[in-house]
Amino acid sequence: MVSTQIVLANRPKGMPVLTDFRFEDIELPVLSDGEVLVEGVYYSVDPYMRGRMNAAKSYAPPFEVDKPIIGGVVAKVLESKSLDFVAGDLVTGRLNWRKKDVVQEKLLKKIDASIAPPSYYLGILGMPGMTAYVGFIHIGKPKAGETVVVSGAAGAVGVIVGQLAKIKGCRVIGIAGSEEKIRLLKEEFGFDEAINYKTCPDLKKAIADLCPNGVDIYFDNVGGEISDAVINNINFHARIPLCGQIALYNSSVPPMGPRLQPMLLSRSVLMQGFIIFNYESLFPEAIKEMSQWIKAGKLKFTETVIQGFEHLPIALLGLFSGENTGKMLVKA
Amino acid sequence: MVSTQIVLANRPKGMPVLTDFRFEDIELPVLSDGEVLVEGVYYSVDPYMRGRMNAAKSYAPPFEVDKPIIGGVVAKVLESKSLDFVAGDLVTGRLNWRKKDVVQEKLLKKIDASIAPPSYYLGILGMPGMTAYVGFIHIGKPKAGETVVVSGAAGAVGVIVGQLAKIKGCRVIGIAGSEEKIRLLKEEFGFDEAINYKTCPDLKKAIADLCPNGVDIYFDNVGGEISDAVINNINFHARIPLCGQIALYNSSVPPMGPRLQPMLLSRSVLMQGFIIFNYESLFPEAIKEMSQWIKAGKLKFTETVIQGFEHLPIALLGLFSGENTGKMLVKA
Numbered sequence: 122m123v124s125t126q127i128v129l130a131n132r133p134k135g136m137p138v139l140t141d142f143r144f145e146d147i148e149l150p151v152l153s154d155g156e157v158l159v160e161g162v163y164y165s166v167d168p169y170m171r172g173r174m175n176a177a178k179s180y181a182p183p184f185e186v187d188k189p190i191i192g193g194v195v196a197k198v199l200e201s202k203s204l205d206f207v208a209g210d211l212v213t214g215r216l217n218w219r220k221k222d223v224v225q226e227k228l229l230k231k232i233d234a235s236i237a238p239p240s241y242y243l244g245i246l247g248m249p250g251m252t253a254y255v256g257f258i259h260i261g262k263p264k265a266g267e268t269v270v271v272s273g274a275a276g277a278v279g280v281i282v283g284q285l286a287k288i289k290g291c292r293v294i295g296i297a298g299s300e301e302k303i304r305l306l307k308e309e310f311g312f313d314e315a316i317n318y319k320t321c322p323d324l325k326k327a328i329a330d331l332c333p334n335g336v337d338i339y340f341d342n343v344g345g346e347i348s349d350a351v352i353n354n355i356n357f358h359a360r361i362p363l364c365g366q367i368a369l370y371n372s373s374v375p376p377m378g379p380r381l382q383p384m385l386l387s388r389s390v391l392m393q394g395f396i397i398f399n400y401e402s403l404f405p406e407a408i409k410e411m412s413q414w415i416k417a418g419k420l421k422f423t424e425t426v427i428q429g430f431e432h433l434p435i436a437l438l439g440l441f442s443g444e445n446t447g448k449m450l451v452k453a
Numbered sequence: 454m455v456s457t458q459i460v461l462a463n464r465p466k467g468m469p470v471l472t473d474f475r476f477e478d479i480e481l482p483v484l485s486d487g488e489v490l491v492e493g494v495y496y497s498v499d500p501y502m503r504g505r506m507n508a509a510k511s512y513a514p515p516f517e518v519d520k521p522i523i524g525g526v527v528a529k530v531l532e533s534k535s536l537d538f539v540a541g542d543l544v545t546g547r548l549n550w551r552k553k554d555v556v557q558e559k560l561l562k563k564i565d566a567s568i569a570p571p572s573y574y575l576g577i578l579g580m581p582g583m584t585a586y587v588g589f590i591h592i593g594k595p596k597a598g599e600t601v602v603v604s605g606a607a608g609a610v611g612v613i614v615g616q617l618a619k620i621k622g623c624r625v626i627g628i629a630g631s632e633e634k635i636r637l638l639k640e641e642f643g644f645d646e647a648i649n650y651k652t653c654p655d656l657k658k659a660i661a662d663l664c665p666n667g668v669d670i671y672f673d674n675v676g677g678e679i680s681d682a683v684i685n686n687i688n689f690h691a692r693i694p695l696c697g698q699i700a701l702y703n704s705s706v707p708p709m710g711p712r713l714q715p716m717l718l719s720r721s722v723l724m725q726g727f728i729i730f731n732y733e734s735l736f737p738e739a740i741k742e743m744s745q746w747i748k749a750g751k752l753k754f755t756e757t758v759i760q761g762f763e764h765l766p767i768a769l770l771g772l773f774s775g776e777n778t779g780k781m782l783v784k785a
Contacts, residue, residue, distance in 0.1 A: 172719060344714050358731075363718040375715070379707040382676050386695040386726035387504060394718035399690075 122149045122158070126189045127218040127433055133174055135372070136441065141174070142190070142434040149223050157229060158200040159212065160221045161430065164451040165193035165243040166437040167277075168342075168367045181398070189217035190433075193243045195232065196222075206231065213242045220430055220453065236412050244277055244448035245415065245422040246408060248397055253281035254407040255400045256362035258289075260393050261338040265290030268332045270351050273342030274315065275302035277448035278364060282340045283312045284420050291338070294331050296324075296347055298443045305446060310421060324350035335359070344368045345378070352381055361392040367441065423447030454481045454490070458521045459550040459765055465506055467704070468773060473506070474522070474766040481555050489561060490532040491544065492553045493762065496783040497525035497575040498769040499609075500674075500699045513730070521549035522765075525575045527564065528554075538563065545574045552762055552785065568744050576609055576780035577747065577754040578740060580729060585613035586739040587732045588694035590621075592725050593670040597622030600664045602683050605674030606647065607634035609780035610696060614672045615644045616752050623670070626663050628656075628679055630775045637778060642753060656682035667691070676700045677710070684713055687722055695726040699773065755779030 123146060130143040152158055170192060173184045184190055194216040198206045203226035206212065212229040216222060232242045244250060256278075257263065269286040273279045274295025283306065286293035295306040295315040306315040314331045321327050328336065328351055335356030341348050345368030352361070369376060385392060414420035425445040427436045430453045440449055455478060462475040484490055502524060505516045516522055526548040530538045535558035538544065544561040548554060564574045576582060588610075589595065601618040605611045606627025615638065618625035627638040627647040638647040646663045653659050660668070660683055667688030673680050677700030684693070701708060717724060746752035757777040759768045762785045772781055 341714070344712065348714070363714055366712075366715045366718055369712060369715050375711040377709045378712040380676065380701060380710040381713075382673070382680070382695055382724075382726070383698045383701050383707070384726075385724060386698055387728075388726060389728050389731060390726045392714075392717060392724040394714070394720060394722045396719075396721050399721060 122221065123147070124149050124219050124221040125430070126220075128189050129174060129184045129186050131186060132176055137171065137174060137438060139434050139438070144431070147219070149221060152200060152202045152223060154202050155226050157198055157203050157206050157212075157224050157226055158221065159196035159216070159224055159229070160199050161194050161196050161216070161219070161453045162211070163195040163240045163243055163426075164218065164430070164433055164453065165247070166433065166440060166449050166451065167192065167248065168365050168440050170437060171367075171441070181396075189219060191215055191217055193248055194218075195239050195242055196229075205229075211239050213247065218433055237415060240424060240426070240448075240450055240452075241422060243450060244424060245281055245411060245420065249277035249448060250281055250411055251400070251404055251407050252364060252397045253278045253285060254411060255397060255403055256364050256395055257282045257285050257338070257340055258407075259400070259403060260362040260395055261340060261360050263289040263291050263338060267291045267337035268334055268356075269293040269338045269340065270296065270328065270332065270336045270354075271312075271340045271342070272296045272347050272351065273365060273367060274306055274312065275299075275446050276342060277445075279340075279342055280306070280310050280423060280447050281420070283310050284414075286338075287311045288414060288419055294328070296343075296351075302446055305423070309423070318347055325353045328354045338362075340364060342367060345376070349379055349381075352384060355384065355388055355390055357388045357390075359388065359390045361390060363392060363394040425449045427451045429453070454553065455479070456481050456551050456553040457762070458552075460521050461506060461516045461518050463518060464508060469503065469506060469770060471766050471770070476763070479551070481553065484532060484534045484555060486534050487558050489530055489535050489538050489544075489556050489558055490553065491528035491548070491556055491561070492531050493526050493528050493548070493551070493785045494543070495527040495572045495575055495758075496550065496762070496765055496785065497579070498765065498772060498781050498783065499524065499580065500697050500772050502769060503699075503773070513728075521551060523547055523549055525580055526550075527571050527574055528556075528561075537561075543571050545579070550765055569747060572756060572758070572780075572782055572784075573754060575782060576756060577613055577743060577752065581609035581780060582613055582743055583732070583736055583739050584696060584729045585610045585617060586743060587729060587735055588696050588727055589614045589617050589670070589672055590739075591732070591735060592694040592727055593672060593692050595621040595623050595670060599623045599669035600666055600688075601625045601670045601672065602628065602660065602664065602668045602686075603644075603672045603674070604628045604679050604683065605697060605699060606638055606644065607631075607778050608674060609777075611672075611674055612638070612642050612755060612779050613752070615642050616746075618670075619643045620746060620751055626660070628675075628683075634778055637755070641755070650679055657685045660686045670694075672696060674699065677708070681711055681713075684716060687716065687720055689720045689722075691720065691722045693722060693724040695724060757781050759783045761785070 198210040275297040306312040342365040344366030530542040607629040638644040674697040676698030
C-alpha cells in the first residue's frame with residue numbers, strides 16, 4: 122500500500138524553513154501479527170519539536186535526517202492484526218508523519234470520544250494538558266490568593282494553565298502577542314488581566330502595576346526578554362516552572378541576557394526545567410481531574426486547525442510566529 | 454561604659470571601600486533586667502553582608518546608614534542581668550559590630566566549647582555550616598556515585614560542601630582561585646580534583662574532562678562565567694543550589710551573560726535560590742550530624758583569622774578579592 126511521509130531534509134540553523142522538510146511517497150509493508158494499519162486524522166505540531174530538529178543532546182533523541190518527523194497523532198484504524206484494536210477505532214500515539222502507516226500495537230492507545238472530541242487527545246487531554254497540569258500543580262504548587270503570570274498564555278499550554286490557576290483560587294495574568302488573544306484570554310478563559318507584549322511600552326512596569334504583591338508563580342513558555350520582565354517582579358519563595366523557551370529555540374548561539382541568578386538567590390526562588398515525559402506516573406491523576414473539570418465546564422479549550430496533511434510543515438513554522446491560539450493542529 | 458562601633462557611612466556603588474565604614478566611640482546604657490554586657494571575641498565577615506549594604510529589597514533588611522553593621526559574633530559575657538547567662542559564658546548571636554555591647558538575652562545563645570572551638574560557631578557549626586548542609590543535603594539531594602562541582606570551593610561553605618559530598622559517596626571537583634587553595638582542597642579536604650580558574654585556559658573543557666558523566670549537583674557560590682562553564686556540563690535532572698553569587702555582588706547594574714533557561718529546560722534541571730534563615734527547623738539535625746562527623750574526623754574546617762577589631766572592614770572587603778581560605782574571621 123502506498124503512503125506519503127514528511128522527512129527532515131536537513132537540520133535547520135536558526136528559524137526552520139519549508140525546505141528543511143521533504144515529502145516522499147513510500148510503499149508500506151504488509152501487516153504482521155500485532156500490527157495495525159492506521160490513517161492519520163489529526164497531527165499535532167508543538168514547540169518542543171524544534172529542539173528535536175537539532176543534533177544536540179536533549180531530552181528526546183533528535184529527529185534523524187531523511188527519516189520521518191515524529192509527533193502526536195490521532196488516527197483511525199483501517200485494518201488490524203492486533204487483538205487490542207478493530208477497524209474503526211480511534212487511537213493516539215507518537216507516530217511518523219505519514220498519511221497512512223503500519224504501526225506496532227504497543228505504540229497506540231484507544232481514545233474515548235465520550236469524554237472529549239478526538240482532537241482534544243492531542244491537546245487538553247494530551248501532551249499540552251499534561252504539561253500544564255504537572256508544571257502548574259506539581260512544580261508551581263499554587264496556593265489560593267497567589268498571583269500567577271503565564272507567558273505564551275494563548276498557546277495550548279498557556280490557556281490551560283490560566284484556567285487551572287483560577288480553579289486553584291489564584292489571580293492570573295496572561296502575556297500574549299495580539300489584541301485578539303488578549304480579548305480571548307480575558308473573555309473566554311477567565312484570566313484576570315492580559316498584556317499584549319507587542320504593544321506594551323514597558324512590560325516590567327505593566328507587570329508591576331498588575332501584580333502589586335509580586336509574582337508567586339511564573340509559568341514560563343517563552344523565555345527571553347518577556348521572562349526578564351516577569352522575573353524582575355518575582356516574589357520571595359516564587360516558583361518558575363520552565364516549560365518552554367520558544368523565543369530562543371531558533372537561536373543557533375546561546376543569546377545573552379541579564380544574569381538572573383542574583384535575583385533567584387536573594388528571593389529564594391525555585392526554577393525547574395521539566396519534561397513531561399518524566400512525569401508519566403502523574404498522567405492518570407491529571408486526566409481524571411482535568412476530565413472532571415472539562416465536564417463541569419470549568420476548563421475550556423481552543424484549537425487552531427489547519428486543513429491538509431501537506432500543510433504540516435507550515436503549521437509547525439507558524440508556532441514560532443505566534444499564528445495559533447490554543448492548540449495548533451493539522452487535520453488530514 | 455565606653456565602646457567603639459563600626460557604622461555604615463554610606464551605601465557603596467559597586468565594590469565597597471574603606472570609607473563606606475566609619476568608627477565611632479559611644480557610651481553604652483546601664484544594664485537593665487534581661488540584658489547582658491558582652492565583649493566581642495570573634496566577628497564573622499560573610500559574602501551575604503554585601504547585599505545588606507544596598508538599599509534594595511532582599512531576604513534580610515538592609516543595613517541602615519549611620520547605624521552599626523550587624524553580623525555573627527562570638528562574645529564573652531562580662532556582666533549579666535539575665536537568669537540565662539553568667540559572667541564568663543561564651544555566647545553567639547547576630548550582633549552589632551561593637552567592641553562591647555549591651556544586648557537583650559533573647560539575642561544570645563550559649564556555645565559548647567567541648568564540641569568545637571568557639572570560633573567554629575561562626576563557621577562549620579554556624580551560618581556557613583548550616584548553609585552547606587541545607588543546600589547540599591536538602592536541596593542537592595546527593596546520591597552515591599554522583600558528580601558534584603563546587604565553586605568558591607575554598608571558602609567557608611565550599612570546604613564543607615566538598616567534605617559532605619565525600620561523606621555521601623560522591624565524586625567532587627572544586628573550583629578556586631590559587632594554587633595554594635587547590636593544594637588544600639585536594640590534600641586537606643579530600644576533593645577528588647580541583648581547578649584553578651585563574652590559570653585554567655578553558656574552564657568548560659576542564660570541567661568536561663574531569664566530569665565525563667556530567668555534573669549532577671552544582672553547588673554555586675560564585676555565579677558569573679565560572680557558573681556558565683559548569684552549567685554547560687550540567688547533567689539531566691541535575692540540581693543547582695544557588696548559595697552565592699559573589700562574582701556579581703558588587704555589580705551596580707545586572708551583568709549580562711548567556712541565557713541559561715534553554716539548557717535548564719532541555720535537561721530538566723532544578724535551580725533553587727535559598728537563604729539559610731528560612732531553614733531554621735533543619736538546624737538541630739544539621740548540628741547533630743555535623744558534630745558527629747567533626748568528632749569522627751570526617752569533617753575538617755579551616756579559618757583565616759585577621760587580628761584586631763579595627764580590621765573588620767578590610768576583612769570584609771578581602772572576601773571579594775579571595776583573600777580567605779575557609780571561614781574569614783576577625784579576632785578582637
